[in-house]
Amino acid sequence: MRERWAVITEYIREITKCVRCGKCTVFCPMFDKLGWEVGAARGRLLLALGFIQGEVEINDEFVKSFYQCPTCMRCEAECPSGVPVINIIREVRRTLVSREIPIPFSHKGMFDVISKLTRREGFNSKWLSLIEGGRSRLFSGLSSLYRATFRLRFRF
Template structure:
């Protein structure tokens, strides 16, 4: 029996009950499209099927029998960062992310196996050190025994929220996400490089948390903003800003790097605590290289504090202008011994 056959077998047996119970909620969606403006995934993909509204229509089609799901459709349903901007701002009160979670469970049970925005473990690189397990607030990672003396890291594809904190925390680079949604480390590296190459007057790179300020600041713009003296890149969480991203920006010519995140008590992923620890270590590293540690800045902002963010960035840029450009990393290493 193929995957589609499996799905409809489950439906006939009544085993799509997780999705079926949401039929009334799905009917509440008035198709207004306001969720478009708030969805970070839609900003990078620009497809109707990547919007919360589009996903709800696909799900309704599946439970009504009007749509036969295939791998491509299911892949769309598994692409979500669970920022909850759609659910929190839906005028009809549709609990979009709760519905998507149940869709994941039913589709996995039906035999589908997709990536979406879920993290992937490269077992050839993974040392099973376990660093990633406590990093995940959603218990989506666990250590599983697969032999007498062998363990492996297992990903719960239903619980994974795609925040990427484990990607930034993995010391061996064994955890990754599928490229294409502008959130992977290579994609963020490319954004940094492109911004600095195209804007010679740029002094600072600012990583801004998607969950806190960005949706309210620039509803219709892409997740990369270019100002005259700084570039703003949206990250799915401040905890996703890995040390190599900061060092990459400095090596590429940035005079400094700022990370703007949610206040610690407001972070959905507890990523800001991890960011704070990393940036303390990075500042110490800069000292060893004879580079001013104040070239790295961390600040917290709530959702309605866009004016505070703008002032904080302006103050940071002014400080960088006083400090001047950074000496080449090679020279700093020589000076530092």
């Protein structure tokens, strides 16, 4: 438990390094699409801080905001304070999964795209059956594939 507390304390330190300049909002494809603060790193960092400090409760909008991030790392690349935004987002996602909070239904489409792509490429996609119940514990390293499909969708 002490190790876990050290990780959480470190994330509080990292989150408070954010100077709220808004550069992340300029480069974030989700902020551009959604147009609201929790659609960008700055808003997600504030939500994460509130969550860690027990001031924000977990609801559908909270969960959705953390899964809408494509982890493209544009926010990290542009952050003048060097906040490790993606690590923080991943830690919040890990916490949600450990509490058995389901991935939003809206992300089922992402898994369908991955399924089609992996079948075409000859990969075994039996693990996709795990999401039928709306819960997933998938940390398979396919986020780069998701980012690629996300980028392609905005190009065409």
